[in-house]
């Protein structure tokens with residue numbers, strides 16, 4: 038390893054052979070003390086009992102919840118966030134209250150606000166204005182518990198407008214809140230053709246979270262061609278001291294590469 042950064046297991050993409058609530062304990066058994074999740078409920082505002090079961094699963098597993106995505110719509114159907122989606126403002130705000138409640142109870146302070154896809158019939162400029170207003174609000178809500186919002190460029194969905202770190206930083210600049218930072222997912226950035234070493238040099242101070250997967254294929258490190266270890270070393274040397282989210286797909290033992 039060319040870095041000393043610690044990992045957090047993304048339990049929405051890993052360990053998916055298990056029911057969601059069993060994944061934190063499986064991450065713990067595999068030797069990790071930190072997990073992160075995409076929004077783990079079908080609804081933006083789930084029933085109290087569902088929230089209780091989720092909180093209990095994390096607490097009982099003895100892991101920390103280190104990251105949580107805001108509700109993002111129907112992810113399997115291709116939705117990637119509500120932040121710029123006209124007409125879903127109330128749902129997003131209601132969701133944020135639940136998110137902050139979970140964050141407060143579990144000590145989670147990093148929240149991924151997926152931007153949302155371009156919507157047919159909506160003017161992109163108006164979607165972008167709405168996104169900035171929603172992110173200002175989100176920053177206030179999670180700021181009240183000492184939290185931060187991270188904004189993520191994503192690959193694989195043409196309609197998702199934030200492709201590069203520069204696209205996300207442009208939005209973050211407009212929000213102009215200290216607790217809104219870049220989520221640098223090296224897989225998404227590389228697949229979208231971004232220059233990851235240049236992103237690290239230009240934006241290391243504004244990176245609030247990092248995630249990794251190899252490309253092509255979004256598999257574990259070593260299954261593709263990305264120099265992830267070099268990039269993490271460069272990121273650490275540039276001052277990043279946060280966690281690295283393991284956000285890849287895996288068959289068999291998902292953590293074998295860490296023991297090699």
Ligand SMILES: O=C(O)C(=O)CO
Nearest residue numbers: 075106117149191222
């Ligand atoms: O949708 C994805 O691929 C993500 O990384 C969401 O956080």
